[in-house]
Amino acid sequence: MSRVGVLVLGPAGVGKSTFCSALISHIQSIGRRAHIVNLDPAAEPSEYEFSVDIRDLISLKDVMEEMEYGPNGGLVYCFEFLLNNLDWLDEEIGDYEEEYLIFDCPGQIELYTHIPVLPALVKHLRNTLNFSLCATYLLEAPFVIDRPKFFSGVLSAMSAMILLETPHINILSKMDTITDEVPKRELKRYLNPDPLLMAHEANERTNPKFHELNKSIAMLTDDFGMVQFLPLEAKNPDSVATILSYIDDVTQWAEAQEPKEPKDELEELDAADF
Numbered sequence: 001m002s003r004v005g006v007l008v009l010g011p012a013g014v015g016k017s018t019f020c021s022a023l024i025s026h027i028q029s030i031g032r033r034a035h036i037v038n039l040d041p042a043a044e045p046s047e048y049e050f051s052v053d054i055r056d057l058i059s060l061k062d063v064m065e066e067m068e069y070g071p072n073g074g075l076v077y078c079f080e081f082l083l084n085n086l087d088w089l090d091e092e093i094g095d096y097e098e099e100y101l102i103f104d105c106p107g108q109i110e111l112y113t114h115i116p117v118l119p120a121l122v123k124h125l126r127n128t129l130n131f132s133l134c135a136t137y138l139l140e141a142p143f144v145i146d147r148p149k150f151f152s153g154v155l156s157a158m159s160a161m162i163l164l165e166t167p168h169i170n171i172l173s174k175m176d177t178i179t180d181e182v183p184k185r186e187l188k189r190y191l192n193p194d195p196l197l198m199a200h201e202a203n204e205r206t207n208p209k210f211h212e213l214n215k216s217i218a219m220l221t222d223d224f225g226m227v228q229f230l231p232l233e234a235k236n237p238d239s240v241a242t243i244l245s246y247i248d249d250v251t252q253w254a255e256a257q258e259p260k261e262p263k264d265e266l267e268e269l270d271a272a273d274f
């Protein structure tokens with residue numbers, strides 16, 4: 001099989017690192033292997049060790065101190081530095097042939113929407129390092145249930161999708177925080193919303209001058225098939241399992257598994273500790 005790469009993207013604080021931990025924990029619990037590649041130069045310590053860590057190459061703190069940049073400029077500098085030193089990444093990832101790598105990305109949306117550093121990285125992973133990639137884009141449920149904000153969130157997800165040109169799954173994170181607020185039947189409307197209904201609700205909250213624009217945006221998101229989300233509760237293994245099954249479909253993980261020779265299976269049985 002080729003290697004699988006799951007890119008975990010989305011605005012700041014939506015739960016990307018928490019999702020990476022929940023995903024690796026679930027993958028390990030079902031007897032598979034996975035690794036986390038930390039691409040956030042400002043990452044906090046995680047309960048899982050990073051197999052590859054951009055902070056071994058460059059840290060945001062050092063850049064901010066030495067170059068006197070602010071956090072956003074510093075982050076862009078770190079990514080440009082990474083792109084100029086891709087041989088470092090190749091070497092770090094080199095040992096992980098035929099493995100499942102989860103890339104925890106920073107939350108600065110500029111990296112996805114304004115400058116071409118992430119697309120260049122994605123191209124390198126796909127074309128040079130032979131990854132089968134799936135981008136997951138997280139938006140926070142409490143943010144999204146406000147319709148005008150939902151519009152902006154969906155547009156940011158679309159922008160990332162168009163820029164990265166890679167298979168893409170949208171995820172609504174922190175679902176547990178809205179279950180008390182929103183009845184179950186209503187929740188479905190947020191995961192698979194009707195674009196015209198969405199425009200109608202946004203119209204109620206915006207100046208009539210924007211009604212045509214609301215409708216056009218709603219239709220555009222519908223045309224792109226972007227308005228579907230998978231629900232995520234990081235602490236609920238069932239929700240993580242469902243998302244993993246979608247990622248496996250997109251990356252064709254199961255199909256890429258080598259069929260086992262009967263001899264291998266016997267060796268595994270011998271090695272098992274009964």
Ligand SMILES: Nc1nc2c(ncn2[C@@H]2O[C@H](COP(=O)(O)OP(=O)(O)OP(=O)(O)O)[C@@H](O)[C@H]2O)c(=O)[nH]1
Binds near residue numbers: 040105235
């Ligand atoms: N209730 C709830 N809280 C969550 C969930 N996922 C993440 N959080 C919380 O949201 C906060 C941010 O989570 P992170 O995983 O650090 O978010 P991030 O997207 O990696 O943040 P940045 O890397 O700073 O962009 C933390 O306090 C988490 O505990 C969830 O499913 N439910």
Ligand SMILES: [Mg+2]
Binds near residue numbers: 016017018040105
């Ligand atoms: Mg994070």
